[in-house]
Amino acid sequence: MINRDRILNLFLDLVKIDSPSLKEKDVADYLCSLMQDKGYDIIKDNAGKACGGNTGNIFVRIPATGDGESIAFSAHMDCVNPCCGVVPVVKDDVVYSSGDTVLGGDDKAGLAVMIEALKHLEEESIPHPEIYLMFSICEESGMHGAKNMDATLLPAKNVIVLDSGGAVGTIVIKAPAKAGIKIVFKGKSAHAGITPESGISAIQIAAEAVTHMNLLRIDKETTANLGSIEGGGSTNIVTEQVTLSAEARSTNEESLQSQLDHMKKCCVDAADKFGGACDFDYEISYPALHVDESSMLLAKVEQSCKNISLASSRVSTGGGSDSNILYGKGYGVLTLGIGMSKVHTVEEFIKIKSMTDCAELVAEIMKS
Template identity: 75%
Template sequence: MINKERLLNLFLDLVKIDSPSLKEKDVAAFLIKLMEEKGYEVKVDKAGDACGGNTGNVFVRIPATCEGDPIAFSAHMDCVQPCIGVVPVVENGIVRSAGETVLGSDDKAGIAMIIEALTHLKEESIPHPEIFFMFSICEESGMHGAKNMDTALLPAKNVVVLDSGGKVGTLVVAAPAKAGINMTFAGKSAHAGIAPEDGVSAIQIAAEAVSNMNLLRIDECTTANLGRIEGGSVTNIVTDRATLTAEARSTNEESLNSQLKHMEKCCADAVEKVGGEYKFEYEISYPVLKVDESSPILHKVENCCKNIGITSSRIPTGGGSDANILYGKGYSVLTLGIGMTKVHTVDEYIEVSSLTDCANLVAEIMKG
């Protein structure tokens, strides 16, 4: 049986360790010590050096005790702000923070579940194939740990990622690609009271472009949003520069490309109407994730759910995670819903039963 008290205590210990993105060294040290004391091989890559962090991703190798294909499990060590000085509160079977910070179940619940599942297998002498853990950095700030990981330290082809909301049994089979967009509009400055006709307002160009853009929900698989606008200073000068920061997401690459072309055309049309110049730049932050219907890891996990009486459901999600990056690197990936709720807010919580149910599921997946 999964040891509920041990699992809960591990989770509480983890959330009390400060680990904002780029500063996961203390939680990494905790996990390294814990796993080495259990006798496992632990390695840390140089992903932190590539993104300015104070540690790299932590990898653990667990030798096989029976025949079978290797399998990996992944969860991230960092949390969104505010996450300094988390005080967890357990009441009526629910864990939440005291209210001043996030809880950190995203994603320390995933870490605790993975470790407890393995501990259970070892205690009960349950056979398992070779297992790998990847505890990543900087997922919340752009999946920089996964992007810069040493893939040689994760040789298993199949990876189960514990990093989604939804009740235990939720299986994420699609997640969007995301494009980060920067639009810069250049006008011409002039005195707004004496010779405004000599100027071209960059703010006016931007406004014209935005007024014609299709935004927010575009279709069932595509979204776009403007996050920030900057430009101008004083009211007596025609603004000569304005910038817009935006994003577009889609689980369909064709739809994403179409939305990007549409947004750029709105910029070009605005310049043609108002004057001035524009620059439209974007970067694909992470690729589309699509789990194939025939995916062996999908069917394995669904069968494991059945074995322990959990109802499984396949869902798409609108957010990206390390799973997108791993998928883009050629891994066969499946993300599990672990029961965390209201993540990225100070109202975040998780039920103790979700911790134990998901740890039980992970243990079932680990079995040979």
């Protein structure tokens, strides 16, 4: 049986450890100490150095005790702010934060689940194939841990990522690619009170461009949003330059490119209208994730749900995670719902039963 008190206490210990992105070392040290007590192979990579963090991703190898193909499980160690000084509150089988911070169930519940599942297999002497655990860094700040990971330390072909909301049994089979966009609008400065007609307002160009953009929900697979606009200064100077930051996402690569082309055209047309210029640059932050219906990993997870009488459901999500990066690196990937709710807010909570149910499911997946 999954040990309710043990997984709860582990989770409470984890959320009390401060771990904003780039500063996950204390959590990493705590997890390594747990794994070292078991004598597992533990290796830290250099992803932290690549992105300016104080630790790297942690990889743990658990030797096989039975037959089957090796499999990996992943969860991230960082949390979104405000995440320092978390005071967890347990009430009626639910864990909340005190209300001043996030709880950190995203994704410390995922960490606790995989560790408890492994302990369950060991206590019951249940055979399992070779298992790898990946404790990643900087997922919340742009998946920099996964992007800079040493893939040689994760040789398993398939990875289960424990990092999604939704009921236990939820399986994410589709997630969008994201393009980060930077647009620089260029006008011409002039004295706004004496010779305004000789100036070209970069703010006016930007306003014209934004007015004609299709934004927010584009279609069922595609979204676009403007994050910030910066530039300008004194009201007596026609603004020469402003910078606009935006993003676009889609599970359909053609739709994403179409949205990017549309946004760029709006900017170019606006610049031409007023005689200014613009630079439109974007970068694909992470690729789209598509799980094939014939995936053996998907079949295994759904059968595991049936084995423990748990209802499963396939879903699409509008957010990205380490799963997108791992999928782009060639891994077979599934993201599982672990029951966390209202993540990235100070109202975040998770039911203890969600963690125990998820640990039971993960243990079932881990079996030979």
